[in-house]
Amino acid sequence: xxxxxxxxxxxxxxxxxxxxxxxxxxxxxxxxxxxxxxxxxxxxxxxxxxxxxxxxxxxxxxxxxxxxxxxxxxxxxxxxxxxxxxxxxxxxxxxxxxxxxxxxxxxxxxxxxxxxxxxxxxxxxxxxxxxxxxxxxxxxxxxxxxxxxxxxxxxxxxxxxxxxxxxxxxxxxxxxxxxxxxxxxxxxxxxxxxxxxxxxxxxxxxxxxxxxxxxxxxxxxxxxxxxxxxxxxxxxxxxxxxxxxxxxxxxx
Amino acid sequence: xxxxxxxxxxxxxxxxxxxxxxxxxxxxxxxxxxxxxxxxxxxxxxxxxxxxxxxxxxxxxxxxxxxxxxxxxxxxxxxxxxxxxxxxxxxxxxxxxxxxxxxxxxxxxxxxxxxxxxxxxxxxxxxxxxxxxxxxxxxxxxxxxxxxxxxxxxxxxxxxxxxxxxxxxxxxxxxxxxxxxxxxxxxxxxxxxxxxxxxxxxxxxxxxxxxxxxxxxxxxxxxxxxxxxxxxxxxxxxxxxxxxxxxxxxxxxxxxxxxxxxxxxxxxxxxxxxxxxxxxxxxxxxxxxxxxxxxxxxxxxxxxxxxxxxxxxxxxxxxxxxxxxxxxxxxxxxxxxxxxxxxxxxxxxxxxxxxxxxxxxxxxxxxxxxxxxxxxxxxxxxxxxxxxxxxxxxxxxxxxxxxxxxxxxxxxxxxxxxxxxxxxxxxxxxxxxxxxxxxxxxxxxxxxxxxx
Amino acid sequence: xxxxxxxxxxxxxxxxxxxxxxxxxxxxxxxxxxxxxxxxxxxxxxxxxxxxxxxxxxxxxxxxxxxxxxxxxxxxxxxxxxxxxxxxxxxxxxxxxxxxxxxxxxxxxxxxxxxxxxxxxxxxxxxxxxxxxxxxxxxxxxxxxxxxxxxxxxxxxxxxxxxxxxxxxxxxxxxxxxxxxxxxxx
Numbered sequence: 001x002x003x004x005x006x007x008x009x010x011x012x013x014x015x016x017x018x019x020x021x022x023x024x025x026x027x028x029x030x031x032x033x034x035x036x037x038x039x040x041x042x043x044x045x046x047x048x049x050x051x052x053x054x055x056x057x058x059x060x061x062x063x064x065x066x067x068x069x070x071x072x073x074x075x076x077x078x079x080x081x082x083x084x085x086x087x088x089x090x091x092x093x094x095x096x097x098x099x100x101x102x103x104x105x106x107x108x109x110x111x112x113x114x115x116x117x118x119x120x121x122x123x124x125x126x127x128x129x130x131x132x133x134x135x136x137x138x139x140x141x142x143x144x145x146x147x148x149x150x151x152x153x154x155x156x157x158x159x160x161x162x163x164x165x166x167x168x169x170x171x172x173x174x175x176x177x178x179x180x181x182x183x184x185x186x187x188x189x190x191x192x193x194x195x196x197x198x199x200x201x202x203x204x205x206x207x208x209x210x211x212x213x214x215x216x217x218x219x220x221x222x223x224x225x226x227x228x229x230x231x232x233x234x235x236x237x238x239x240x241x242x243x244x245x246x247x248x249x250x251x252x
Numbered sequence: 253x254x255x256x257x258x259x260x261x262x263x264x265x266x267x268x269x270x271x272x273x274x275x276x277x278x279x280x281x282x283x284x285x286x287x288x289x290x291x292x293x294x295x296x297x298x299x300x301x302x303x304x305x306x307x308x309x310x311x312x313x314x315x316x317x318x319x320x321x322x323x324x325x326x327x328x329x330x331x332x333x334x335x336x337x338x339x340x341x342x343x344x345x346x347x348x349x350x351x352x353x354x355x356x357x358x359x360x361x362x363x364x365x366x367x368x369x370x371x372x373x374x375x376x377x378x379x380x381x382x383x384x385x386x387x388x389x390x391x392x393x394x395x396x397x398x399x400x401x402x403x404x405x406x407x408x409x410x411x412x413x414x415x416x417x418x419x420x421x422x423x424x425x426x427x428x429x430x431x432x433x434x435x436x437x438x439x440x441x442x443x444x445x446x447x448x449x450x451x452x453x454x455x456x457x458x459x460x461x462x463x464x465x466x467x468x469x470x471x472x473x474x475x476x477x478x479x480x481x482x483x484x485x486x487x488x489x490x491x492x493x494x495x496x497x498x499x500x501x502x503x504x505x506x507x508x509x510x511x512x513x514x515x516x517x518x519x520x521x522x523x524x525x526x527x528x529x530x531x532x533x534x535x536x537x538x539x540x541x542x543x544x545x546x547x548x549x550x551x552x553x554x555x556x557x558x559x560x561x562x563x564x565x566x567x568x569x570x571x572x573x574x575x576x577x578x579x580x581x582x583x584x585x586x587x588x589x590x591x592x593x594x595x596x597x598x599x600x601x602x603x604x605x606x607x608x609x610x611x612x613x614x615x616x617x618x619x620x621x622x623x624x625x626x627x628x629x630x631x632x633x634x635x636x637x638x639x640x641x642x643x644x645x646x647x648x649x650x651x652x653x654x655x656x657x658x659x660x661x662x663x664x665x666x667x668x669x670x671x672x673x674x675x676x677x678x679x680x681x682x683x684x685x686x687x688x689x690x691x692x693x694x695x696x697x698x699x700x701x702x703x704x
Numbered sequence: 705x706x707x708x709x710x711x712x713x714x715x716x717x718x719x720x721x722x723x724x725x726x727x728x729x730x731x732x733x734x735x736x737x738x739x740x741x742x743x744x745x746x747x748x749x750x751x752x753x754x755x756x757x758x759x760x761x762x763x764x765x766x767x768x769x770x771x772x773x774x775x776x777x778x779x780x781x782x783x784x785x786x787x788x789x790x791x792x793x794x795x796x797x798x799x800x801x802x803x804x805x806x807x808x809x810x811x812x813x814x815x816x817x818x819x820x821x822x823x824x825x826x827x828x829x830x831x832x833x834x835x836x837x838x839x840x841x842x843x844x845x846x847x848x849x850x851x852x853x854x855x856x857x858x859x860x861x862x863x864x865x866x867x868x869x870x871x872x873x874x875x876x877x878x879x880x881x882x883x884x885x886x887x888x889x890x
Contacts, residue, residue: 024695055626186603229685384870469881
């Protein structure tokens with residue numbers, strides 16, 4: 001590792017920290033394998049998204065100030081979550097006195113796969129992952145960060161996660177009937193609109209199961225937690241991994 | 253009832269909910285396919301959006317141009333501040349004609365103004381002539397979709413309804429047969445009506461003409477046989493130039509139903525000799541919405557319904573779950589401006605997935621406005637009691653120490669307690685979903701051990 | 705104050721940054737015009753006929769009441785145009801001239817001068833529009849260029865027969881207006 005290489009801060013979303021430490025470990029190890037100098041700054045908290053999406057953006061000023069100050073010394077901030085990154089870029093409230101730092105943060109914060117493709121400029125990952133993988137495109141990554149082309153738009157198709165996955169030896173990419181429909185997690189929506197949320201999740205799972213997905217992956221553990229919760233309840237035999245876990249395992 | 257309660261009710265009939273989802277998805281899929289045959293599609297959306305931005309910035313002068321040019325062509329122009337005034341204006345015209353029976357083609361604006369019950373109260377028979385609208389009118393229901401009014405009904409239900417109302421054969425569910433029965437029934441109404449009401453898709457400032465688009469031809473059947481045509485138009489329906497129609501007619505039907513254009517696109521500029529043409533320009537909350545900086549863009553809507561067809565919530569909860577004249581994503585950003593308290597749950601009936609904004613032919617940032625309405629609504633009253641629990645959560649997230657403690661507590665609580673005792677939000681989560689297995693340590697703890 | 709003044713003053717009370725009106729590019733279409741137009745009409749559930757095909761079809765269709773206002777078919781009318789459109793209730797066929805057709809979607813432009821009575825193309829059971837194949841344009845943009853500043857009191861694009869899909873999204877032809885559209889390209 002070069003000492004003058006950019007210093008990357010790993011931002012681990014709160015629920016990943018608590019429920020999916022393996023995803024945090026995989027993200028860290030993956031970036032290290034790709035030659036990055038990575039630090040996990042201690043004292044991280046939630047980005048404030050659950051509150052803001054519930055209509056209380058104004059109550060996240062403290063959280064946001066803390067976030068900006070914590071990550072200020074780093075060249076990049078990388079998170080294994082499109083949703084949290086979108087929140088930081090678009091929905092964190094303006095913090096008086098930290099305007100410059102906040103603007104800087106918006107430019108240096110990246111979702112993991114886009115950091116690998118757009119900043120590290122990785123064209124092709126060498127590795128092996130002999131499984132049928134179904135990709136769940138999380139909406140905030142998909143239509144918020146534009147990590148992949150949207151089925152609604154007339155544009156040249158692209159998908160940053162797919163670009164990283166499909167070169168892996170043995171990996172079979174599952175084509176879904178609805179490539180980018182929402183899974184119904186939606187933060188507090190999962191609880192306030194429970195019936196709809198579960199129905200949407202079941203429909204996504206059916207799409208994967210009918211196309212013989214073996215491992216369901218994605219860039220946001222929140223969606224996967226929701227889908228996995230439904231699948232487990234209904235004894236559906238699907239495996240769930242964050243894309244960082246697949247990439248980290250494949251290139252080891 | 254709130255949106256979650258209505259949605260839960262709708263989802264009880266699982267087979268029908270699935271059918272509803274798939275039927276509307278089919279329409280969205282058609283829209284996707286046809287939009288991809290137009291290489292300049294995204295450019296057209298951008299141009300349409302810019303034209304509408306220009307309209308909102310110059311609405312007053314365009315309305316005056318429109319009025320002047322329409323009057324020059326012999327159209328009588330009226331202005332209505334709200335639904336009541338609109339309805340009264342219509343009634344005045346009808347009474348002057350001694351008219352007690354009218355035909356009306358699809359107009360979401362007249363639904364918004366509740367024109368039908370008002371006229372019926374004053375002894376006027378109103379016949380909605382769009383097939384879907386006639387069906388829901390027979391049932392005393394509002395439309396459940398702005399383009400597909402009866403999309404919530406199965407053909408068996410329509411067959412039973414027509415058997416009762418139009419004496420069709422019992423059990424005959426053939427759509428052609430049922431449509432033909434409606435044709436015969438409505439033809440009689442068309443031939444008798446002295447006054448016909450239509451909505452307006454576009455009003456052109458530079459010419460004073462207005463355009464009405466249908467596939468059935470019902471708007472034209474009505475107005476060309478009647479002596480008097482009353483067109484009801486929201487003030488935001490203005491376009492500056494005739495040639496702007498080239499952009500909007502290319503977008504409208506493709507976005508709405510995936511067809512290249514509606515089969516009838518009528519441009520009304522002046523009445524036929526001896527006949528009357530009226531246009532009523534209606535505000536009803538639109539100027540108030542225009543004044544809301546964050547929400548004024550919602551007035552760019554051309555009522556294509558694409559955001560309903562694409563919305564994963566709408567498709568699985570049905571139009572009635574919204575309890576507003578315009579349902580779906582666009583309705584959820586328009587309705588709170590009319591009555592925030594009544595419609596307070598609508599901006600929360602979304603996962604903010606953003607699909608609505610990506611299908612919108614005039615590029616309204618619908619999902620961002622849903623987010624902004626949430627911020628407004630929580631200021632006025634605690635929604636679902638979320639206020640308190642969220643404030644609590646913020647207290648946790650603000651302080652790293654408190655967060656860590658609560659994290660540890662949460663994990664040990666999850667391990668120790670049986671599923672049934674886990675507290676409220678987790679309880680709701682756990683109704684149909686398992687919780688993730690709780691790891692023995694958090695990432696932070698792992699990092700302390702392994703990297704520090 | 706009247707509602708008119710109230711509305712206009714409410715609008716003037718809102719300050720919105722000026723936004724310029726975009727120019728509309730003259731978007732074109734690739735592909736052969738007649739073929740594209742024909743496919744569009746078929747897609748809209750209409751038919752496209754040559755004059756010969758039409759001449760063969762008409763006598764066999766056995767309409768008792770026909771009104772032709774087409775300059776190409778001046779001797780086909782069996783009744784004359786009434787003053788009151790209600791008398792057209794049982795009209796079997798109307799034959800009208802279209803001014804131009806748009807290839808991208810099959811829309812055909814007609815104005816009062818082509819219609820005789822505005823109700824005619826709707827109340828007739830079947831409709832034939834005669835169109836000169838030289839009068840085809842590519843997209844709606846060229847269509848509106850041709851319409852220009854025309855001052856007809858009424859004009860319309862017809863793209864197909866009357867249709868509906870309001871019952872379970874099943875397409876049915878012949879809702880309230882003409883049950884068929886035949887376009888004769890001359």
